[in-house]
Amino acid sequence: MSILVDKDTKVLVQGITGEAGSYHAKGCRDYGTRIVGGVTPGKGGSFVDGIPVFDTVREAVEKTGADATLVFVPPPFAADAILEAADSEVRLIVAVTEGIPVLDMARVKAVLRSSHSILIGPNCPGLITPGDEGRPGCKVGILPGSIHRPGRIGVVSRSGTLTYEAVWQLTRRGVGQSTVVGIGGDPVKGLGLTEVLALFEKDSGTDAVLLIGEIGGADEEEAADFFRTRMTKPLFAFVAGRTAPEGKRMGHAGAIVEGGGKGSGAWKEKRDALAAAGVKVIESAAEIGEAVLRGLKSV
DSSP: OOSSOOTTOEEEEETTTSHHHHHHHHHHHHHTOEEEEEEOTTOTTOEETTEEEESSHHHHHHHHOOOEEEEOOOHHHHHHHHHHHHHTTOSEEEEOOOOOOHHHHHHHHHHHTTSSOEEEOSSSOEEEEOOBTTBOOEEEESOOGGGOOEEEEEEEESOHHHHHHHHHHHHHTTOOEEEEEEOOOOSSOSSOHHHHHHHHHHOTTOSEEEEEEESSSSHHHHHHHHHHHHOOSOEEEEEEOTTOOTTOOOSSTTOOOOSSSTTSOOHHHHHHHHHHTTOEEEOOGGGHHHHHHHHHHHO
């Protein structure tokens, strides 16, 4: 089993005629994803490596039956691309685009509250349900497919690069993944850690979950509360940013510490909240794979 995407998911790529869009559309298709079309206004009727291009998302959905879309539209226009997909009732929207203005994303969030669409991102690597020769997979994003292997551990992360490192450590130790979800680190985004944990909790194909957090915001504290009150599966967590200085943005737009105390976004508050809730906290990024493997053996 998996969450959000599987071998039957039909995916569009908005911005497919751009360099990044065309490159990753091919990469997703090569992995086994059903890339059924692309969208670039004014380019309808053309093809990108055999993939048909449409002028609008609505036309693409009507012609292909797509239920997911991957957004590679430039930042000034990306919010409108997300809203166009939601207006066309696309079930899953994955926005890889980095640098979308916060006010634009606030407008998107307001609209999505009354929509049936689910947003992952922006500024995220996307998600993948791993496959192999005997089990087709689905990649909707930029994650390197070769480091993943199918299994029963869910992964949710605010950091793209640390996602890859953690997955590679798991795979090298024979620990496969059910689905890996990179939610991004922007302050205004779609699904947060808690919402993804809820999906993994309901998934019969996921036995345990690895959470990769970072400084900034309160997602990790909320995840700790969710684990303590509503989650039955084992949860492992690593929080990046132990040595980050207060008041300085570190990497992601949402990764900033605003002084000490609860809700400050500080590393210690996040780490302590997770540990107090009973989450198996991992102290070093280099030990993620080994810590998860040991923890699974002790369950």
